[in-house]
Amino acid sequence: MDKILIYGSRPLSGSTKVSGSKNSSLPILAATLLTRERCVVQGVPDLSDTHYMLQILTYLGAQVERASGTVSVAAEKVQSVAPYDVVRKMRASVCVLGPLLGRCKEATVSLPGGCVIGDRPIDLHLKGFEALGATVRVKGGNIKVFAPKLAGAVINMQGRFGPTVLGTDNVMMAAVLADGMTVIEEAAQEPEVVDLANFLNEMGAKIEGAGTRRIIIEGVSALHGTEHRVIPDRIEAGTFLVAGAIAGKGVTVARVKPEHVCSVTDALARCGFRIEIGADWISVSPNGDASPLELATEPYPGFPTDMQAQMCALVSTSRGTSFVTENIFPRRYMHVAELKRMGAQVQLDGATAVIQGVDRLLGAPVMASDLRASAALVLAGLKADGITEVSRVYHIDRGYERLDEKLSDLGAHIERVKAA
Numbered sequence: 001m002d003k004i005l006i007y008g009s010r011p012l013s014g015s016t017k018v019s020g021s022k023n024s025s026l027p028i029l030a031a032t033l034l035t036r037e038r039c040v041v042q043g044v045p046d047l048s049d050t051h052y053m054l055q056i057l058t059y060l061g062a063q064v065e066r067a068s069g070t071v072s073v074a075a076e077k078v079q080s081v082a083p084y085d086v087v088r089k090m091r092a093s094v095c096v097l098g099p100l101l102g103r104c105k106e107a108t109v110s111l112p113g114g115c116v117i118g119d120r121p122i123d124l125h126l127k128g129f130e131a132l133g134a135t136v137r138v139k140g141g142n143i144k145v146f147a148p149k150l151a152g153a154v155i156n157m158q159g160r161f162g163p164t165v166l167g168t169d170n171v172m173m174a175a176v177l178a179d180g181m182t183v184i185e186e187a188a189q190e191p192e193v194v195d196l197a198n199f200l201n202e203m204g205a206k207i208e209g210a211g212t213r214r215i216i217i218e219g220v221s222a223l224h225g226t227e228h229r230v231i232p233d234r235i236e237a238g239t240f241l242v243a244g245a246i247a248g249k250g251v252t253v254a255r256v257k258p259e260h261v262c263s264v265t266d267a268l269a270r271c272g273f274r275i276e277i278g279a280d281w282i283s284v285s286p287n288g289d290a291s292p293l294e295l296a297t298e299p300y301p302g303f304p305t306d307m308q309a310q311m312c313a314l315v316s317t318s319r320g321t322s323f324v325t326e327n328i329f330p331r332r333y334m335h336v337a338e339l340k341r342m343g344a345q346v347q348l349d350g351a352t353a354v355i356q357g358v359d360r361l362l363g364a365p366v367m368a369s370d371l372r373a374s375a376a377l378v379l380a381g382l383k384a385d386g387i388t389e390v391s392r393v394y395h396i397d398r399g400y401e402r403l404d405e406k407l408s409d410l411g412a413h414i415e416r417v418k419a420a
């Protein structure tokens with residue numbers, strides 16, 4: 001298992017390009033199961049998670065070819081059973097349920113296991129399938145959904161912690177081939193949901209309202225192949241903006257959709273950083289000491305939960321006390337104990353992290369636990385004095401394409417080493 005060593009307090013500068021979106025690529029690749037014809041998806045990032053999705057599509061019978069960021073999938077024949085061994089590596093595998101149900105009118109997929117960021121039930125996904133007329137059985141660790149035919153319905157996707165992203169995606173993918181009209185109320189509005197809806201419409205679906213809380217889907221009898229480029233990864237963009245804030249003297253993040261990250265740029269501006277925004281780039285530069293802030297994660301267009309850990313790392317050296325509240329995954333604080341090992345002053349009060357800014361962080365051996373927590377530890381290491389050693393970096397490789405190389409190109413002294 002690799003480790004990453006960060007030799008801290010080296011100022012970053014220059015420009016970096018954002019890769020394609022992981023959280024767009026995964027449901028879009030799953031949606032290729034909805035047609036027998038070939039689909040070509042461009043800008044798919046080289047991550048272990050996208051590789052897992054391609055393994056699942058291949059297992060289900062699709063012909064998959066990949067050449068750097070371009071993936072071609074032809075699912076002429078598919079089978080509808082995805083067992084534990086195939087899906088256990090990635091929770092997002094659950095989003096093959098909707099396309100298989102839509103196309104084959106049946107699907108059996110292993111129930112996703114536990115997750116360190118908190119409870120991640122799929123009750124809203126299953127409720128949506130039942131509303132479309134499917135029978136749902138959960139038995140022996142498997143979810144089995146089937147229906148002689150699917151019929152449009154009105155479905156509310158609001159959960160205890162807000163709408164569900166993959167739930168909205170899954171129901172949308174099942175409904176595109178259903179008879180009649182489906183209305184998804186309280187739908188997730190994330191840009192990745194819009195990107196999936198655009199892809200489905202390019203395949204011949206009839207979807208309106210993606211990006212709003214009300215999505216209307218007019219069922220069609222069949223879908224065709226298409227070509228599509230996924231949107232840039234807004235969470236990767238946010239992570240590099242925080243890197244530029246935490247240790248930069250002027251960093252530009254290019255090939256980004258600024259409108260997708262305005263909650264992050266607003267938060268950085270509230271911390272006192274200078275933000276400049278262009279058509280497809282954003283630059284961040286210091287403007288004196290960082291100020292503390294109060295922040296709460298919300299469904300899009302609110303502040304993303306996937307940027308919460310990175311912001312905790314940033315404000316751990318601000319002038320004063322910050323309050324960061326996690327409203328989507330209230331227990332998503334695996335990074336806190338590790339930041340404290342580096343000298344951060346953090347108290348957890350329910351779903352709120354109370355962070356007393358300190359003058360400096362000190363490098364230490366720390367353990368990655370999940371994708372975004374591990375990114376936060378790397379960012380803290382950029383700021384810290386001495387060497388930070390992040391282990392279990394496979395978590396990072398799930399969602400960041402060449403993070404260490406890109407940071408190194410910005411001037412960071414960072415090395416990836418094989419653990420002894």
Ligand code: EPZ
Nearest residue numbers: 023092119120121122123124125159161164165166306328
């Ligand atoms: C997506 O997960 C993202 N993953 C997550 O990013 C992201 O954190 C999350 O959305 C929220 O923005 C992908 O897109 C692959 P949800 P998803 O269903 O869809 C509750 C990353 O770091 N809920 O929107 O699985 C749930 O427990 C990953 O890239 C139910 O109660 O998240 C949570 O509290 C991590 N019942 C809230 O809703 C359900 O049926 C939002 O979860 C479904 C969800």
